[in-house]
Amino acid sequence: MLAYSTYSEAGGVGKTTTAANLAVAHARAGLKPLVVPLDPQDGDLSRLFGVDDQRTEPVDNLTRHLIRRPKGDLNDLIRTVEGVDIIPEHNMLSDLAEYLQREKDQAEAMGEAFGMHSQLLRVLQEAGVPEKYDVLICDPPATEGPHLYNAIHATRSLVIPVEPSAKGKAAVQGLESLVAGLEDQLNVEVGVLAAVPVGFKDTRDQRTILDEIEYPIPEIIGERASLMEGCWMQQCSAFRYVREFRDRRRDYEINTLAQFDSIARQLETEVGLEAPNPPEPGDVDHEVVIA
Template identity: 75%
Template sequence: MLAYTTYSEAGGVGKTTTAANLAAAHARAGLDVLVVPLDPQDGDLSRLFGVDMNRTESVDNLVRHMIQRPKGEFDDLIETVEGIDIVPEHNMLSDLADYLRREKEQAEAMGEAFGMHSQLLRTLREAGVQDRYDVLICDPPATESPHLYNAINATRSLVLPVEPSEKGNAAVQGLESLVAGIQESLNIDIGVLAALPVGYKDTNDQRAILNAIPYSTPEIVGERSSLFEGCWKEQCSAFEYVRTHRDRQRDYELETLAKFDRLARRLEQEVDIEAPTPPAPGTVDHDAVEARL
């Protein structure tokens, strides 16, 4: 299984948009994809795909499963959009640190161990996710938190949306110390599969920053605010937005879709996954796409 967390220390660089469109690129190629977003903010992946309707305290949700107080089966949490399985975010994620801390204190009082940062991994393993899905994508908030640590512990790999600016460069430079600290505290190895510069305008400064990124950058996405804002407005991936909501196909947008397709194939190759029905990169009238919608 291909498993990765989309992460950026800097906010507003398209982390959630990257996760959503890579998920769509994997799914439209015929792979089974599960996305586990962990960001309690309103502008989250559940909102992007329109599956954030029920956030009341009474409903079952991922946090309940992570603290071993589920109200139902894990499969009942899943919503499917554009052929992608998604575990919707819930308001309880805002207090995830407190819930996990209380569980840890209770376990220790009983002489038991409780890993605060391994509960997502345990939940997914108990649900058989590794055997049922080809791809797992986690999308945590940018801040250091149990959300981020649980996501990284569950996936062990990162895809990094990067703003080609000094702010983005600083975020990349700070990543090594963050990863080193997480590796040491969790006793795991973490790899970076790729960096994805987003909002690239090919200026001299941006070229210099791009050359300084110490990770593979197989694709570079230009400034596409109109496309991505349209995705949020219509609550869909960029593939579905171009396919359904554009009155005409724009070459530069099709090339952006192609970049997500090509990056998805590159990530799949990292773990020797061969997508059964990969479309021509950027194609939006692919038969397999229609079959999965």
């Protein structure tokens, strides 16, 4: 199983759109991906895919499962969009740290152990996710805390969207100390599968910054503000946006879709996962067939 979290310390670098488009790229190739978004903000992956309609309702949700208070089966939470299974975010995520700490205190008072940062892994394993899915993608917030720690504990690997700027460079440089700290705190090994530069304009300064990144860079994605804004407006992936909402197909946008396909194939190769029906990179009309 391929499992990774999309993460960047710097905000506004396309972390969520990267997760969404890679998930669809995996699905386009005939794989079965599950996305677990963990960002309590409103502008999250659930919003991007239009599955946040019960965000404020008193319904069963992932947070209840993380604190061992489920109202039903985890599989009943899953929504499917563009061939991708998603566990939608809920407003209870905003208070996840408090809920987890309360559960930990109660467990310890009863002489039981409760790992605050291993609960997502527990929930996914109990639901049989490693057996049911080919790909697991977590999309945590940029800030440190139980959302991020649970995501990394469950996936053990990172894909890092990178802004090719001094700010982005600092974020990447700070990642090594963050990963080391997470490994010590969570007692797991954390790897970086890839860095994905986003918003590249091919300036000399940007090329210098990219040359200094030590992580694998499978593709460099150019400035695509209009495309990504269109995704948010229509609540869909870039693949669907180009296919259904563009009056004409622009070569540079097709190239961007091809890059997401290529990144997905390279990530799959990292763990020896072979996609059964990979499309020609950027083939917008490729039919999604889940084996």
